[in-house]
Amino acid sequence: MIRAGSRLWSRGAAARALATSAGRLGLTEAPVPSPHVVDAASQAEKPPLVTPSAPVLRDCCLAIPSHRTAVQAWVESLRHYEDRHVGLADLHPDVFAVMPRVDILHTVAVWQRNYKRISYAKVKTRAEVRGGGKKPWAQKGSGRARHGSIRSPLWRGGGIIHGPRGPTSYYYMLPMKVRVLGLKVALTTKLMQDNLHIVDGLDMPTCDPQYLADLARYRHWGQSVLIVDVNKMPENIMKATASLKTITLVPALGLNVHSILKHETLVLTLDTVAFLEEKLLWHDSRYTALHPFRLPYSDFP
Amino acid sequence: MDTHYTTRHLTRPPLPRSPPALSHRPARPPRHGRVATVGRGGGSGGRKATRCSPPLLPLQAGCVRQRERAAMAAASRGGGGGGPKALELLRALPRVSLVNLRPNPGAKKSEKRRGRGRHGGKKSGRGHKGQRQRGTRPRLGFEGGQTPFYLIIPKYGYNEGHSRRRQYHPLSLQKLQYLIDLGRVDPTQPIDLTQLTNARGVTIQPLKRDYGVQLVEEGADIFSAKVNIEVQMASELAIAAIEKNGGVITTGFYDPRSLEILCKPIPFFLRGQPIPKRMLPPEDLVRYYTDARNRGYLANPSNIPEARLELAKKYGYVLPDISKDELFRMLSTRKDPRQIFFGLAPGWVVNMSEKKILKPTDERLLRYYSS
Numbered sequence: 001m002i003r004a005g006s007r008l009w010s011r012g013a014a015a016r017a018l019a020t021s022a023g024r025l026g027l028t029e030a031p032v033p034s035p036h037v038v039d040a041a042s043q044a045e046k047p048p049l050v051t052p053s054a055p056v057l058r059d060c061c062l063a064i065p066s067h068r069t070a071v072q073a074w075v076e077s078l079r080h081y082e083d084r085h086v087g088l089a090d091l092h093p094d095v096f097a098v099m100p101r102v103d104i105l106h107t108v109a110v111w112q113r114n115y116k117r118i119s120y121a122k123v124k125t126r127a128e129v130r131g132g133g134k135k136p137w138a139q140k141g142s143g144r145a146r147h148g149s150i151r152s153p154l155w156r157g158g159g160i161i162h163g164p165r166g167p168t169s170y171y172y173m174l175p176m177k178v179r180v181l182g183l184k185v186a187l188t189t190k191l192m193q194d195n196l197h198i199v200d201g202l203d204m205p206t207c208d209p210q211y212l213a214d215l216a217r218y219r220h221w222g223q224s225v226l227i228v229d230v231n232k233m234p235e236n237i238m239k240a241t242a243s244l245k246t247i248t249l250v251p252a253l254g255l256n257v258h259s260i261l262k263h264e265t266l267v268l269t270l271d272t273v274a275f276l277e278e279k280l281l282w283h284d285s286r287y288t289a290l291h292p293f294r295l296p297y298s299d300f301p
Numbered sequence: 302m303d304t305h306y307t308t309r310h311l312t313r314p315p316l317p318r319s320p321p322a323l324s325h326r327p328a329r330p331p332r333h334g335r336v337a338t339v340g341r342g343g344g345s346g347g348r349k350a351t352r353c354s355p356p357l358l359p360l361q362a363g364c365v366r367q368r369e370r371a372a373m374a375a376a377s378r379g380g381g382g383g384g385p386k387a388l389e390l391l392r393a394l395p396r397v398s399l400v401n402l403r404p405n406p407g408a409k410k411s412e413k414r415r416g417r418g419r420h421g422g423k424k425s426g427r428g429h430k431g432q433r434q435r436g437t438r439p440r441l442g443f444e445g446g447q448t449p450f451y452l453i454i455p456k457y458g459y460n461e462g463h464s465r466r467r468q469y470h471p472l473s474l475q476k477l478q479y480l481i482d483l484g485r486v487d488p489t490q491p492i493d494l495t496q497l498t499n500a501r502g503v504t505i506q507p508l509k510r511d512y513g514v515q516l517v518e519e520g521a522d523i524f525s526a527k528v529n530i531e532v533q534m535a536s537e538l539a540i541a542a543i544e545k546n547g548g549v550i551t552t553g554f555y556d557p558r559s560l561e562i563l564c565k566p567i568p569f570f571l572r573g574q575p576i577p578k579r580m581l582p583p584e585d586l587v588r589y590y591t592d593a594r595n596r597g598y599l600a601n602p603s604n605i606p607e608a609r610l611e612l613a614k615k616y617g618y619v620l621p622d623i624s625k626d627e628l629f630r631m632l633s634t635r636k637d638p639r640q641i642f643f644g645l646a647p648g649w650v651v652n653m654s655e656k657k658i659l660k661p662t663d664e665r666l667l668r669y670y671s672s
Binding site: 097098099100102103105106107109188189192193194195258261262264287288290291295296 | 384387388391392394396397398399401402403404405408498499501565567568571653
């Protein structure tokens with residue numbers, strides 16, 4: 001992401017944003033892309049039409065270990081469909097650049113599917129099937145095979161021997177740290193595969209769902225988008241996503257590995273990034289729990 | 302418009318595009334051997350292979366799958382070079398989604414299913430004839446009628462009442478020094494079992510007959526911290542090591558209920574019960590805790606300086622004068638024999654949500670709690 005960022009900075013399209021912030025005066029004319037740019041991508045990009053103001057730069061609040069550096073991502077905006085480089089965000093490497101453990105994603109996804117499962121299948125054994133108390137015919141003399149009950153498993157209509165017995169629960173809990181690591185790996189995967197987009201806020205100019213769909217298509221966000229926010233969401237985006245099937249709006253507490261992987265793109269706000277970093281990094285350096293987490297701890301985030 | 306490829310285009314150099322045949326390949330290419338023999342007679346299966354719909358060259362299809370699988374496994378393992386390499390590898394792989402997930406090879410071992418072989422299963426791991434196969438073996442320990450081992454040996458009370466014996470979790474001086482050095486335990490405050498539990502230095506289980514912590518002399522040569530520590534038992538050398546560094550050590554008794562409250566104060570406060578008074582030790586421990594040599598909390602305070610001098614003479618170190626110390630006030634803090642927490646008296650109720658302490662006002666209660 002750093003390389004991508006540096007490459008884009010070198011292009012004319014992004015370089016004038018730097019010049020603008022240095023000068024602190026907004027350029028009113030539409031800037032022209034430099035002629036030395038050869039990449040096909042930048043030729044397809046048009047320069048933004050809005051007046052560029054100071055870029056939004058986000059630093060990591062929590063300390064980064066000295067042997068690692070922050071990963072970076074562009075900060076975009078939903079206010080205008082062209083606002084793709086509003087600023088640059090530093091993301092904590094221990095949340096957004098962990099080892100890509102696909103097996104942990106599998107473990108957590110399977111757990112999410114199964115821990116809620118209760119299978120209600122139940123079949124009757126030979127004791128529960130109605131009837132079958134009397135010996136159908138005498139042991140000897142009839143010429144037929146010997147039987148003790150008409151509901152034995154050998155008989156048609158008889159009981160089932162090793163069938164499903166009663167509501168079965170498939171509940172199990174993975175260790176908390178495994179679930180936390182699953183979220184970190186999912187976020188890392190989305191970022192590394194260019195499916196993570198950071199947005200400074202969810203303010204939209206209209207509540208038209210078509211605007212959001214067009215914006216997502218213009219920015220090549222993919223077939224399905226998961227938008228996550230911590231704070232109270234503005235009305236515009238709630239109305240827009242209410243009628244859209246492929247774009248989902250979710251509070252940060254509802255973020256989970258299954259939803260992240262199901263949707264092609266993940267869109268986080270800056271507040272959500274801070275929230276997630278705080279919550280997910282706490283588990284890296286905490287003591288083992290003395291009492292359950294629902295009881296008060298002084299430093300529980 | 303193929304969004305998958307164009308997305309990649311914008312943020313990184315375009316990847317070498319895979320040939321169109323593979324990008325539109327079906328998930329499972331049909332195998333020409335099986336399709337050809339269906340509905341036809343025997344004979345040449347090879348020539349008939351040309352009749353079915355042209356399958357992909359198995360080499361190509363298998364190659365992509367294997368490459369994907371190997372790459373995913375490599376990404377899980379770390380790419381052979383560490384984190385950054387694995388992440389770089391991940392960027393070149395297809396999008397990770399719910400259909401691409403699989404556990405690491407070897408993680409899921411399928412269980413052994415007995416009796417599912419050809420012809421209705423064979424012996425199913427039961428052996429051949431006899432009691433083994435027929436399941437009529439005698440009980441464990443039976444020796445064919447000879448008086449078995451577990452009856453011929455006479456009983457003796459080695460382990461009699463073992464589950465009722467008091468247990469004291471050992472805490473070495475080395476571990477204590479380690480905790481202080483890492484900053485998990487604060488030596489400028491009196492060190493209590495609560496502090497040790499909060500620092501996760503010891504884990505006490507009052508329900509398993511743990512009665513506290515005993516100080517053990519492992520690490521006495523490297524111990525160099527001045528602390529005011531309260532444990533339940535301490536060996537002589539451990540006491541000497543602490544006092545040599547200018548610290549103060551006390552041994553105190555906690556009955557199981559007080560111990561549970563001491564180790565896990567938060568769940569107790571949330572119960573809303575008044576802090577109980579600590580019970581006095583049982584008969585066999587009274588002698589231990591009234592002895593100044595063990596620095597017992599029930600011992601006569603005037604005997605303690607003599608005991609300190611005696612120990613200094615025995616182990617050959619100069620006893621430092623703690624009254625001249627700046628932390629003297631902290632070092633001389635001790636608990637009342639009926640007190641569980643520093644700063645909280647028995648009978649008080651702690652309200653954590655409103656951050657208030659409620660004290661009893663009734664005479665009888667005050668008399669009971671101060672007895």
